[in-house]
Amino acid sequence: MKHVIASLILICCYAFMPFPPDKAVVEVLRGQVLAEAAWALQQAPVTVTSEVCVRSVGGKHDFYSEGDYWWPVPGYPDSPYVQKDGLTNPANFTAHRSAMIRFSRIVGALASAYRITGDTQYVHAAQRHLQAWFTDTATLMHPNLLYAQAIKGRFTGRGIGIIDTIHLMEVAQGVLVMQYDATFDRTLLDGVKKWFREYLHWLTTHQYGKDEMNAKNNHGTCWVMQVAAFARLTRDSALLQFCRNRYREVLLPNQMAADGSFPLELARTKPYGYSLFNLDAMVTICQILSDGDNNLWTFQLPDGRSIHKGIAYLYPYVAGKNHWPLKPDVMYWNEWPVAHPFLVFGALTFQRQDWFNTWKGLEHQPDHPEVVRNLPVRHPLIWL
Template sequence: MNTFRKFYFPGLISCCLLLYSSCATVKRQDVLKIEDRVTEVLRSTVMAQADWAMSQMPVTVTAASSARTAGGKHDFYSEGDYWWPDPADPNAPYVQRDGMTNPDNFVAHRMAMIRFSRIVGALASAYKISGEPKYVAQAMLHVKAWFMDKETRMNPDLQYAQAIKGRFTGRGIGIIDTIQLMEVAQGILLMEKAMSTEVVASAKQWFRRYLDWLMTHPYGKAEMEALNNHGTCFVMQVASFAKLTGDESLLSFCRERYKTVLLPGQMASDGSFPKELSRTKPYGYSIFNLDAMATICQLLSTEQDNLWTFESPEGRSIAKGIQYLSPYVADKHKWTLKPDVMYWADWPVAQPFLLFGAKAYQNSGWFDIWRKLDHDPKVEEVIRNLPVRNPLIWL
């Protein structure tokens, strides 16, 4: 027996190590292949969007205003989407019509922020593909306007977001509007070494101040506790901005929040999100929430704490969520629940949960679904509820 151990165990161990090494090499090659395939799929779209972005001048919150805001020139302001004038009394406080967007509400600041996000995301994507410094220079022009210039910058808080005429000057749920700043933060992170140190430092300081407001203001605390897509998007934003600023304490907080609150508190045993399914837009909200959770996993996973492989004690996991929803994204006709009251025909598009999941689990089926979907949506409702529009900068 001792002779067997002496001569055969070392050989067996060597063979196992060689096999493991080969498997690891294959895995690394597969990951590289997926990223190359993403570039191949998106190259023409990215470069076209970057051409557009190169011609755009900055437009910030100071370019438009509303007489109904309680804030000032530099304060972000928006109004709740589903709130309408009372048919019985036009001077009365607005009334809710869930899922029905009022086109007359003030959303100019939100649209400006979406535009900012699209510009920086497109420029960062083009820079990743080409390495050309012109894209960085153009991005800095917009970053300076939003975060540095005394005349045009935005205050780092959201006290007046999703206001309701006659009811609230702002609400915690308005914090969801700044998911549009995530690709700005990610773009800066990607281009950081090519940017001016002053611009990077100023942008990081703005996001530090915003994070402090998010974590201490009653609006932020209320949004954090929401057990639906609002709570998910709160964690997703904090993770994104904390990654840019290098705040390891907040990153750890977000990982624990995902594992102990978001996943077990929102997901059913079949991988669905019951609170999203109960809304008037169950399909779109389910997609939106899963996109946000997958983005959290993409942002926060490390070798030591991999959220892609995490499973709650109740058996909830991000993989189960993707397995539940992906068949309905591949073929919407399979959806057996009620259709969304608005924008039913405009979903799905190239949802990030499919791409991030395909990369994490080496699932070519999910990648193929993602590849065939629309990578350049034009509908405003879809664009604002798509937290990742430039996936190249996240890989």
């Protein structure tokens, strides 16, 4: 009975939209989705084995990246790197992250096109990339992040590097969308889910994963977001409930201020970009984990803090960036905002046409590497 009532409520809410929510998003995205999928159909797989960094202590199949804000000391090339918060060092190794982002983009585009058209050619194309990354012993990536966001002279890897695999979220979600197609190879599907189960085990048991889970800012948010996305694919109900509790008991109470802002992000040298990023992650958690028995969208703390308050706080500065009350970010100020998932997911959930219109008018296919790096949900259709 509870599910029937929830469905009736949703139907009543949708009556205030000019057309059903999925159709509204398709109307905006159809052209670009099909164009991007046409590109994706032509792409050959590129995995972590395609390029190796000599500074990595891992092997050919190990993901490797370097901390973005760490730099050499001028005149002392062999000294340990030093931090310049918010300032990206372009000489650091990012090839594996770029390959993963490309993988995410390909699967996200193919799954989106499949959702619109039902055409199995998109499923066939996606399987080539899934096999290369997860089951082909010659090209697969090991299901851990032991060597992510290393720092020369200091760390061979860090828990903070786990944030790099936010770009596997749309891969997992794309598989979730396409898995019931009759042409999806069941052996491959089992292999993909096995990889994600193993990665989830590492994320939840290794000290790096524990450190990242306990991070007090966007890193802790992104740990929950990733685990939720991967656990939904593997049907790990215990982890899904753990993530719901983590959102309600840790993330929202410890990160959001009374006005809906995120003080730990506002304290950074890029407060605008980090606030957008953390809100996107919080909203995506609500999108993934809400169901008939758990509605994180409507959950609020006794003092009224909620995800709606978070969107309401930041939305005016997206619709009118010139009203942002703090100094501009030290880098990439001009590149934000774009068509953030918090706008479209929030608009459909809370029936806010103004939020939807703002999302509709922003850039849906950003190509700046820093923006793409901080925008893990770029194909909203597969998340609805």
